[in-house]
Amino acid sequence: MKTKVLFLWLCFMGGITGSALAAEKPQTVVVGSKNFGESYLLAEIAAQVLEAKGFPVIRQFGLGGTLICYEALRNGEIDLYPEYTGTLSQAVLNMPGNPGRAQINEALVPDGLELLEEYGFNNTYAIVVRETQGEELGLRRVGDLAGKDLTLAFSHEFLQRDDGWPGLALRYGLNQSVTGIEHGLAYQAIADSAIDVTDAYSTDGELQRYQLRVLDDDLGYFPEYRAATLVRRSARPILRDALAGMQNMLDENRIRALNAKVVVAGVDFAQVAAEFIRVNAVTLGLPEQTQSTIADSAKPWLQQTWVVELWGHFVRHLQLTGAALIGAIVIGLGLSLATYRSHRLAEGLVYVCGLMQTIPSLALLALMIPVFGIGFVPAIIALFLYSLLPIVRNAITALVNTDPTLVRVSLALGLSPWEQLRYLRLPLATPAIFAGIRTAAVISIGTATLAAFIGAGGLGEPIVVGLSLNDTDMILRGAVPAAILAVIVELFFGALERRVSPAK
Amino acid sequence: MAKVNSEPAVIFDAVDKSFGASQVFRHLSLRLPKDQVTAIVGSSGSGKTTLLQMINGLEAADAGLIEVLGQAVPTQRLESFRRGIGYAVQGAGLFPHLTARQNVTLVAKLEGWSEARMEDRFASLLNTVGLPADVAERLPRQLSGGQQQRLGICRALMLQPPILLLDEPFSAVDPITRLGLYESFEQTRQTHPSTTVLVTHDLREARRLADFFVILDQGKVVQSGLPQDVLEHPATPYAERLIESQLS
Numbered sequence: 201m202k203t204k205v206l207f208l209w210l211c212f213m214g215g216i217t218g219s220a221l222a223a224e225k226p227q228t229v230v231v232g233s234k235n236f237g238e239s240y241l242l243a244e245i246a247a248q249v250l251e252a253k254g255f256p257v258i259r260q261f262g263l264g265g266t267l268i269c270y271e272a273l274r275n276g277e278i279d280l281y282p283e284y285t286g287t288l289s290q291a292v293l294n295m296p297g298n299p300g301r302a303q304i305n306e307a308l309v310p311d312g313l314e315l316l317e318e319y320g321f322n323n324t325y326a327i328v329v330r331e332t333q334g335e336e337l338g339l340r341r342v343g344d345l346a347g348k349d350l351t352l353a354f355s356h357e358f359l360q361r362d363d364g365w366p367g368l369a370l371r372y373g374l375n376q377s378v379t380g381i382e383h384g385l386a387y388q389a390i391a392d393s394a395i396d397v398t399d400a401y402s403t404d405g406e407l408q409r410y411q412l413r414v415l416d417d418d419l420g421y422f423p424e425y426r427a428a429t430l431v432r433r434s435a436r437p438i439l440r441d442a443l444a445g446m447q448n449m450l451d452e453n454r455i456r457a458l459n460a461k462v463v464v465a466g467v468d469f470a471q472v473a474a475e476f477i478r479v480n481a482v483t484l485g486l487p488e489q490t491q492s493t494i495a496d497s498a499k500p501w502l503q504q505t506w507v508v509e510l511w512g513h514f515v516r517h518l519q520l521t522g523a524a525l526i527g528a529i530v531i532g533l534g535l536s537l538a539t540y541r542s543h544r545l546a547e548g549l550v551y552v553c554g555l556m557q558t559i560p561s562l563a564l565l566a567l568m569i570p571v572f573g574i575g576f577v578p579a580i581i582a583l584f585l586y587s588l589l590p591i592v593r594n595a596i597t598a599l600v601n602t603d604p605t606l607v608r609v610s611l612a613l614g615l616s617p618w619e620q621l622r623y624l625r626l627p628l629a630t631p632a633i634f635a636g637i638r639t640a641a642v643i644s645i646g647t648a649t650l651a652a653f654i655g656a657g658g659l660g661e662p663i664v665v666g667l668s669l670n671d672t673d674m675i676l677r678g679a680v681p682a683a684i685l686a687v688i689v690e691l692f693f694g695a696l697e698r699r700v701s702p703a704k
Numbered sequence: 705m706a707k708v709n710s711e712p713a714v715i716f717d718a719v720d721k722s723f724g725a726s727q728v729f730r731h732l733s734l735r736l737p738k739d740q741v742t743a744i745v746g747s748s749g750s751g752k753t754t755l756l757q758m759i760n761g762l763e764a765a766d767a768g769l770i771e772v773l774g775q776a777v778p779t780q781r782l783e784s785f786r787r788g789i790g791y792a793v794q795g796a797g798l799f800p801h802l803t804a805r806q807n808v809t810l811v812a813k814l815e816g817w818s819e820a821r822m823e824d825r826f827a828s829l830l831n832t833v834g835l836p837a838d839v840a841e842r843l844p845r846q847l848s849g850g851q852q853q854r855l856g857i858c859r860a861l862m863l864q865p866p867i868l869l870l871d872e873p874f875s876a877v878d879p880i881t882r883l884g885l886y887e888s889f890e891q892t893r894q895t896h897p898s899t900t901v902l903v904t905h906d907l908r909e910a911r912r913l914a915d916f917f918v919i920l921d922q923g924k925v926v927q928s929g930l931p932q933d934v935l936e937h938p939a940t941p942y943a944e945r946l947i948e949s950q951l952s
Binding site: 263605608610611612613614615619623624627629 | 782793802806
């Protein structure tokens with residue numbers, strides 16, 4: 201009897217616990233990151249913490265910058281990513297001064313987003329010079345740069361941001377001309393004396409590695425960039441609880457040490473994150489016995505041999521460019537054939553396609569997030585739009601500029617517009633049309649590396665990750681196959697062109 | 705020389721034509737005899753080619769009436785109208801991607817002729833203009849200028865049109881080839897005496913080939929009539945100068 205009651209009691213309790221678990225069951229979380237080392241590392245720490253708490257995690261790392269991450273989060277394509285207070289207040293929300301987290305969160309309400317508790321460090325912009333040159337020229341403060349004949353090169357984002365170069369130049373009276381440089385390349389460039397001054401992040405591991413001197417921002421120009429997890433306001437309590445342990449987990453010295461492990465010692469960021477979590481499990485609110493599984497969870501990232509990974513990127517790259525190219529051929533040629541007889545329409549079409557070409561890829565990708573999200577589809581659409589111009593321009597030019605004598609003859613022979621197209625214009629335009637497709641194919645293979653900015657993979661992924669982590673091997677693992685692919689495609693279309701071309 | 709046929713095949717009645725601000729024809733009236741060769745003679749810019757292209761509707765008249773075999777040149781659905789008018793141009797204008805056979809038989813194919821009928825017609829045309837059968841499968845670039853020009857005439861004659869328009873088809877070849885082309889042309893006249901309008905700036909050519917002369921000067925018909933009448937009694941100083949410069 202007693203055992204029976206106990207059994208029922210257990211069943212009852214089990215039922216309650218079961219239903220409670222069902223209500224608060226950890227659901228899949230998509231973790232995003234931007235395309236620089238620290239962002240990968242912080243996102244990986246968040247991912248592994250969540251995995252340790254039983255959340256299935258999907259990683260969308262290396263997204264192409266603030267705008268893409270922000271839009272992706274707002275549109276539910278990702279569930280969280282590490283962000284910085286200064287970035288939000290200056291680059292996204294256009295807030296004056298140096299607002300704190302509470303003010304920022306107020307301003308984030310309309311977008312339905314919320315910044316969780318800060319990780320504990322301030323990764324602000326730093327203007328750096330080589331230690332040796334700094335000593336030589338007596339450069340201590342940013343203002344010391346004024347009037348010096350130095351080569352200034354800043355990351356593209358820094359050049360454009362309100363809290364970047366334009367304001368800095370104004371505040372410190374700097375009038376040197378500047379050029380843009382990819383942040384991942386800037387360190388190598390400054391170390392090689394190709395450039396003298398660049399922007400860095402104050403927590404970058406490279407500062408030590410390349411013996412760079414951070415110039416003092418004595419006028420307090422740069423706002424604070426305190427890192428924290430950005431989520432949607434609708435994020436469930438169970439997720440917030442799981443991340444709560446990340447509050448104040450790192451100070452500047454510790455994050456710089458972690459960053460240096462990745463970029464200087466070349467340890468995989470997933471391993472660095474796992475190591476960090478193992479040491480700090482208690483602070484992060486994780487039980488002891490979960491430690492080993494953390495390391496395991498990082499394994500799929502580490503253990504895949506690079507050949508297998510490369511093959512995957514290669515196939516994905518072909519899928520991206522193939523789909524975009526087929527779409528551009530069908531739609532581009534269709535539009536060309538539909539419009540070539542009207543001078544105005546044809547010119548308008550070429551103009552619009554040319555306009556597409558001028559939209560910066562990151563802006564185009566960001567614009568598409570509300571409609572197409574991130575990943576495979578918007579990447580294909582972007583590539584498709586970029587492939588249209590060579591196809592349309594070549595097709596229209598060739599169709600319109602058919603030898604006027606032959607056109608006159610075809611009219612005199614009583615050929616209808618369709619017959620004229622079929623028997624004269626199209627056959628004569630074929631070589632030019634093929635040349636356009638060939639150009640589009642090669643451009644598309646080159647541009648497809650942008651797909652990595654919205655997590656669509658392809659050969660751009662090792663390039664983007666390699667640039668972020670300053671890992672030349674990894675960059676080459678993407679760049680070399682992409683170049684080879686471009687050559688193969690070039691040869692393939694060349695051969696095809698010779699086969700289909702009439703009378704040469 | 706044959707006597708001028710009184711029945712006109714082509715009639716221009718008070719035709720005006722301008723290109724933008726420049727007027728080519730003003731109240732042009734002209735009758736071209738049926739089944740005979742009319743030469744339109746004049747220097748460059750006299751409006752010869754425009755006149756020719758108004759007959760098959762490549763250029764439309766701004767005002768006035770143009771009749772071809774009793775039918776006004778239509779403004780719509782010109783395709784079937786044009787199939788009744790052969791057209792050959794200087795340089796032949798063969799489609800470069802089609803073989804000699806495909807070039808000549810293209811319109812017949814579009815008209816739905818049977819293979820056998822096309823082949824018969826093609827063979828007899830080659831024979832008439834004096835081309836060997838082995839040119840059939842060659843592309844234009846593999847043929848000489850004279851051969852191309854002959855094929856251009858074959859193409860114009862393929863559908864046995866009652867009207868044939870020739871826009872200086874003999875001018876871009878060397879003199880010996882040209883003589884051969886004249887002979888070929890005369891051959892085709894034997895088997896196919898259509899109404900032919902020949903635009904040329906060469907009076908010798910006109911004298912050799914034409915039954916009727918029209919001399920154009922700056923869009924005006926300064927003289928028309930039988931060749932010997934025109935040549936012996938030039939009506940204007942322009943006609944006189946033209947004849948003197950080429951034939952004396």
